Amino acid sequence: MTCAAPTPPISCFALKISAAMPISRLSRSTSMQLPEPNPIPAAPRPGSVRTLAVTGGKGGIGKTNVSVNLGVALAGLGKRTMLFDADLGLANADVLLGLSPLHTLADLVAGRCGFPDVVIEGPAGLLIVPAASGRRHMAELQPAEHTGLVNVFSEFEHDLDMLLVDTAAGITDSVLTFCQAAQDAAVVVCDEPASITDAYALIKVLARERGVDRVQIIANMVRSAHEGRALYDKLSRVCERFIGDVSLNYLGAVPHCEWLRAAVQRQQAVVQAFPGSPSARALVEIAQRVGRWQSPAAPRGHVEFFVERMIRQGAPA
Numbered sequence: 001m002t003c004a005a006p007t008p009p010i011s012c013f014a015l016k017i018s019a020a021m022p023i024s025r026l027s028r029s030t031s032m033q034l035p036e037p038n039p040i041p042a043a044p045r046p047g048s049v050r051t052l053a054v055t056g057g058k059g060g061i062g063k064t065n066v067s068v069n070l071g072v073a074l075a076g077l078g079k080r081t082m083l084f085d086a087d088l089g090l091a092n093a094d095v096l097l098g099l100s101p102l103h104t105l106a107d108l109v110a111g112r113c114g115f116p117d118v119v120i121e122g123p124a125g126l127l128i129v130p131a132a133s134g135r136r137h138m139a140e141l142q143p144a145e146h147t148g149l150v151n152v153f154s155e156f157e158h159d160l161d162m163l164l165v166d167t168a169a170g171i172t173d174s175v176l177t178f179c180q181a182a183q184d185a186a187v188v189v190c191d192e193p194a195s196i197t198d199a200y201a202l203i204k205v206l207a208r209e210r211g212v213d214r215v216q217i218i219a220n221m222v223r224s225a226h227e228g229r230a231l232y233d234k235l236s237r238v239c240e241r242f243i244g245d246v247s248l249n250y251l252g253a254v255p256h257c258e259w260l261r262a263a264v265q266r267q268q269a270v271v272q273a274f275p276g277s278p279s280a281r282a283l284v285e286i287a288q289r290v291g292r293w294q295s296p297a298a299p300r301g302h303v304e305f306f307v308e309r310m311i312r313q314g315a316p317a
């Protein structure tokens with residue numbers, strides 16, 4: 001499953017490139033209405049968007065690459081997908097795709113632009129919300145700004161099938177809150193002791209402190225499909241024995257792949273730059289799996305609910 005130095009990919013998985021949601025559809029949601037005295041809606045309406053937070057505890061294990069490629073693949077498969085770069089301190093989803101956003105959430109919150117100015121359209125029609133730059137963190141927002149942000153997000157939720165959230169490394173409050181608020185959390189893990197330990201610590205905190213009872217696992221940078229599955233089995237056994245109240249689900253493995261690194265250098269998603277490469281094929285398979293998930297029945301994962309919880313609990317950079 002490990003892939004060698006780049007040679008032209010043989011079989012190419014043809015991604016269906018579609019403008020999943022023309023950005024103009026967002027234009028009805030203009031700027032944040034500040035300072036509106038509206039309270040944050042208490043009971044969210046049911047929505048059909050699925051939210052998946054991509055996390056992992058340890059830094060540099062491929063969370064952003066997984067998020068970006070899942071996003072592009074899902075959009076290519078016809079799912080109206082948005083990627084929210086929630087790495088508030090070191091945002092880089094846009095860099096990975098060679099995009100240069102003019103505005104970020106920080107500008108929106110400060111009233112310098114409207115929501116359509118913040119959302120940028122990436123490959124295959126993937127919509128990207130670039131992170132606030134880190135100069136100002138979400139915990140500092142005023143209640144009126146909270147309301148405005150919730151309203152802005154809730155306006156477009158019915159235009160989306162998937163909201164992916166790329167979190168920062170670590171088990172900070174911010175990361176935990178994004179994972180808790182999303183309907184599913186996918187923990188990216190590599191077959192090395194520090195990554196396994198950090199993934200375990202993250203799952204434990206999510207289960208014990210945030211009541212998360214289901215975690216998806218993506219093994220990254222593995223040398224074989226067998227290694228990915230064995231890694232999942234190992235983590236699953238430890239979690240079952242020492243945590244208990246959490247079930248793990250294996251989403252799949254992404255091989256260590258020079259094509260992915262070459263795509264990073266090109267500032268492109270590997271699923272587009274080298275669609276026939278082992279990592280691209282694995283990522284598309286995972287996207288297909290995620291794309292088959294049913295719409296949520298419960299409010300967890302609802303965009304409005306997601307943002308509300310994120311803000312209520314604070315999301316420090």
Ligand SMILES: Nc1ncnc2c1ncn2[C@@H]1O[C@H](COP(=O)(O)OP(=O)(O)OP(=O)(O)O)[C@@H](O)[C@H]1O
Nearest residue numbers: 059060061062063064065169221255256257261264
């Ligand atoms: N499957 C893979 N094969 C080869 N290299 C990979 C793979 N996945 C990730 N990488 C490399 O690992 C590095 C880190 O990836 P990425 O930025 O996605 O990690 P991250 O977990 O988001 O990091 P951070 O914690 O800093 O946000 C990148 O340089 C990328 O090229």
Ligand SMILES: [Mg+2]
Nearest residue numbers: 063064087167
């Ligand atoms: Mg990252």
